[in-house]
Amino acid sequence: MTMQENRNHPGIPEFFAGKTVALTGATGFIGQLLIEKLLRSCPDIKGLILLIRSKKGKSITERLQKIIEPPIFDKLRKTRPEFASKLIPVSADIEKPGFALSDEDVQLILDEVNVFIHSAATTKFNEHLTLSYAVNTNGVHELLKLCRKIKNLHAFVHISTAFSFCDKSFIGEEVYPTGWDYDKLRTSMQRMSDEMVSDLTPDIVKDRPNTYTLTKAFGEEVLVKEGEGLPICIIRPSIIGSTYNEPIPGWCRSLNGPTGHFIAFAKGYARLLCARSDHYLDIIPADFVVNGIIAAAWKTALSGRSDQLLSKVSTTKYHASLPKNISREQLQLLGYTKEDESVSVQARRKSIPIYHIVTNPKYALTISRMASSMMHHFTRYPVDNALRLPENVIVISNKFLYRTCAFFLEYIPACMFDAGLILFGQKPKLLRVLRLLSSAMTALQFFLYNHWEWDEGSTLKLQREMSDRDQKEFNFSKDDFDLKLFIERYYMGTKRYVLKEDPLGYPAARRHLWRLRVLGWIFQFCVFMITWRILIPRSQLARNLWHLLTSFWSKFLRFTSISSNLSRFKMFH
Ligand SMILES: CCCCCCCCCCCCCCCC(=O)SCCNC(=O)CCNC(=O)[C@H](O)C(C)(C)COP(=O)(O)OP(=O)(O)OC[C@H]1O[C@@H](n2cnc3c(N)ncnc32)[C@H](O)[C@@H]1OP(=O)(O)O
Numbered sequence: 039m040t041m042q043e044n045r046n047h048p049g050i051p052e053f054f055a056g057k058t059v060a061l062t063g064a065t066g067f068i069g070q071l072l073i074e075k076l077l078r079s080c081p082d083i084k085g086l087i088l089l090i091r092s093k094k095g096k097s098i099t100e101r102l103q104k105i106i107e108p109p110i111f112d113k114l115r116k117t118r119p120e121f122a123s124k125l126i127p128v129s130a131d132i133e134k135p136g137f138a139l140s141d142e143d144v145q146l147i148l149d150e151v152n153v154f155i156h157s158a159a160t161t162k163f164n165e166h167l168t169l170s171y172a173v174n175t176n177g178v179h180e181l182l183k184l185c186r187k188i189k190n191l192h193a194f195v196h197i198s199t200a201f202s203f204c205d206k207s208f209i210g211e212e213v214y215p216t217g218w219d220y221d222k223l224r225t226s227m228q229r230m231s232d233e234m235v236s237d238l239t240p241d242i243v244k245d246r247p248n249t250y251t252l253t254k255a256f257g258e259e260v261l262v263k264e265g266e267g268l269p270i271c272i273i274r275p276s277i278i279g280s281t282y283n284e285p286i287p288g289w290c291r292s293l294n295g296p297t298g299h300f301i302a303f304a305k306g307y308a309r310l311l312c313a314r315s316d317h318y319l320d321i322i323p324a325d326f327v328v329n330g331i332i333a334a335a336w337k338t339a340l341s342g343r344s345d346q347l348l349s350k351v352s353t354t355k356y357h358a359s360l361p362k363n364i365s366r367e368q369l370q371l372l373g374y375t376k377e378d379e380s381v382s383v384q385a386r387r388k389s390i391p392i393y394h395i396v397t398n399p400k401y402a403l404t405i406s407r408m409a410s411s412m413m414h415h416f417t418r419y420p421v422d423n424a425l426r427l428p429e430n431v432i433v434i435s436n437k438f439l440y441r442t443c444a445f446f447l448e449y450i451p452a453c454m455f456d457a458g459l460i461l462f463g464q465k466p467k468l469l470r471v472l473r474l475l476s477s478a479m480t481a482l483q484f485f486l487y488n489h490w491e492w493d494e495g496s497t498l499k500l501q502r503e504m505s506d507r508d509q510k511e512f513n514f515s516k517d518d519f520d521l522k523l524f525i526e527r528y529y530m531g532t533k534r535y536v537l538k539e540d541p542l543g544y545p546a547a548r549r550h551l552w553r554l555r556v557l558g559w560i561f562q563f564c565v566f567m568i569t570w571r572i573l574i575p576r577s578q579l580a581r582n583l584w585h586l587l588t589s590f591w592s593k594f595l596r597f598t599s600i601s602s603n604l605s606r607f608k609m610f611h
């Protein structure tokens with residue numbers, strides 16, 4: 039589809055008019071934003087079928103109410119108060135066969151759905167492989183079975199991650215082989231106990247940092263191997279931050295990604311970051327991701343099946359490297375395969391449209407610049423009740439040095455603080471927070487030490503193919519993107535929506551910071567005096583130094599009083 043041809047096609051809102059969209063992951067961060075954006079910017083959409091599971095004793099209707107509660111729906115509440123009537127919740131658990139959908143709900147989906155967006159995933163990095171596989175890999179397999187039966191499906195949008203192939207440093211628009219036969223692996227895991235799977239996980243995960251990225255990569259392979267004939271596309275966002283502009287700037291809601299660390303630094307819980315300071319942190323605004331997803335659905339629907347393009351694609355043979363600590367026989371039993379793939383599978387790896395929604399080094403900030411820009415916000419817009427004065431985030435790349443510094447600068451003060459809390463009859467908390475942070479830091483480490491670049495060809499082409507109006511309404515272009523402003527909004531959003539602090543509470547927070555600063559000076563002075571008083575009776579050198587200092591001090595005082603008397607004398611004469 040050339041740009042000119044495409045301009046004659048319906049625009050995005052026109053395409054969605056009268057269409058029904060099904061969405062998994064509706065309760066998630068991206069799912070919630072997608073619902074809002076589709077209802078706001080595609081007002082004639084017929085409806086949204088939301089696949090939700092009941093959780094923690096909450097029914098799906100109760101959970102739907104929670105989805106539309108946050109302030110991101112305020113605009114819609116004002117302009118289209120009846121918007122919720124377009125939302126149809128259906129009970130679906132991705133971990134279960136056929137999502138445990140009722141017959142009526144299956145029929146509703148088959149009859150009504152035109153666009154399917156698959157956003158559900160377990161995003162926890164350290165999830166048990168069996169559960170991660172069930173949701174992130176088998177979920178895709180179950181969904182494709184369902185989609186094949188849908189009467190009028192125009193597009194299936196699968197949300198993956200820019201890190202699904204993070205074992206490579208340049209990530210192209212293709213689904214690389216993981217080296218595993220995911221189906222055989224599933225069968226093997228079914229025969230094993232949870233402990234056995236846990237023991238083997240490091241060998242299975244191999245060059246990847248966690249089960250999340252591996253099972254997401256498998257999810258993409260499912261699309262390659264089982265999605266033939268369907269109008270599929272894949273979205274790969276990098277680290278999703280808060281919203282940049284819409285529906286409100288700075289919207290975020292969990293500690294995922296860097297948010298937890300922003301809070302820890304702002305509150306003064308932590309001061310150190312174990313990372314390569316010259317590396318880029320590829321954080322992308324959530325509204326760019328949502329707009330990219332909607333635009334990709336539109337484009338996929340207009341382009342048709344991805345395998346129509348098969349003939350144009352050349353094939354390459356891949357040779358994935360073998361895991362090291364496990365024998366070849368064991369590996370083959372588990373499902374590791376070196377078998378050659380059919381030409382059609384090889385071609386599909388490159389023919390499924392893939393959209394990288396990333397900042398890429400051209401627009402990203404290095405970790406050290408991000409840390410210093412954060413520092414500026416911490417003091418300008420302080421958080422309430424900071425524990426310690428937020429100071430410059432110290433980025434240390436050497437892991438041993440980091441641990442040593444963390445012991446002195448974070449753990450010892452935390453122990454002292456917790457001891458103080460216990461003394462005043464309160465529950466200790468700082469050590470627990472530091473332990474959580476350290477677990478998060480270990481989990482995120484891989485992303486702070488490695489460097490990636492992504493091919494953005496299809497994403498840029500997609501932008502060019504949108505009409506001027508749609509480019510504005512569904513913006514994900516970085517042309518006018520101000521990363522520093524985004525980081526500021528992200529931080530303010532963290533404060534307002536995650537910490538739930540009053541945006542007008544700065545004067546009190548600043549006064550609190552000032553008190554902390556004075557307390558810090560008093561503390562440093564006391565520590566100095568105590569150490570000194572201990573040293574003076576024991577060391578001649580300390581005594582000499584003390585005399586030197588006091589004599590300098592008295593000379594200085596005498597000099598200033600003489601010079602001020604002199605100047606007074608000059609004034610009067
Ligand atoms: C100045 C520059 C800064 C840069 C700063 C570095 C940022 C570098 C980002 C890289 C990010 C890559 C992102 C890839 C892009 C996707 O594709 S993935 C999608 C994003 N997914 C995530 O971010 C998930 C990350 N989180 C996890 O994997 C797990 O929660 C963790 C961190 C490993 C902890 O797992 P766990 O020990 O099993 O504990 P879990 O039950 O999950 O949580 C326990 C507690 O920790 C808290 N917690 C969870 N996450 C965090 C956190 N990040 N911090 C603090 N506490 C946390 C929870 O709220 C919970 O608190 P309580 O409710 O008990 O009070």
Ligand SMILES: NC(=O)C1=CN([C@@H]2O[C@H](COP(=O)(O)OP(=O)(O)OC[C@H]3O[C@@H](n4cnc5c(N)ncnc54)[C@H](OP(=O)(O)O)[C@@H]3O)[C@@H](O)[C@H]2O)C=CC1
Nearest residue numbers: 063064065066067068131132133157158159161199275278
């Ligand atoms: N956030 C990020 O930084 C990035 C995210 N992504 C991808 O984007 C997508 C959306 O992420 P995000 O919204 O942030 O994730 P969230 O963790 O906020 O949401 C995950 C969603 O998946 C649902 N889900 C998980 N397990 C099941 C299950 N067994 N049955 C039904 N639903 C289930 C959750 O439902 P429930 O509320 O019931 O648990 C929730 O709605 C994911 O595919 C993720 O991999 C990619 C790159 C970065």
